[in-house]
Amino acid sequence: MKTERVTLLTTPEFKTFLVEAAARECVSVAELVRSRCERKPDADAAIFTSLATELRAAVREANVSLKSGLAEAESVMAELRARRQAAPVADARKTPARKRRKTAGAANA
Secondary structure: OOOOOOOOOOHHHHHHHHHHHHHOOOOHHHHHHHHHOOOOHHHHHHHHHHHHHHHHHHHHHHHHHHHHHHHHHHHHHHHHHHHHHHHOOOOHHHHHHHHHHHHHHHHOO
């Protein structure tokens, strides 16, 4: 069997993890990495992979929906601003708020 060398750069903490995991399994770090990489995923891993795929699709769909909703809200806000700017400016003395205060003040007097 012909072999090739692979150099792996890791943090000191990850190297310690690999060395300790290999020692627990009584194998070298190289054998630990080979066995973990060659291992077939079990049923739980397959389920998690499937769920992760579904979750990513749902998140993409939610983002599209959110962007669409925000665009629609911006459109409505722009329309309302345009209507407000196009409407004639009411005399401040005749606004409903001033009328209510005058009426309330007269009733209390």
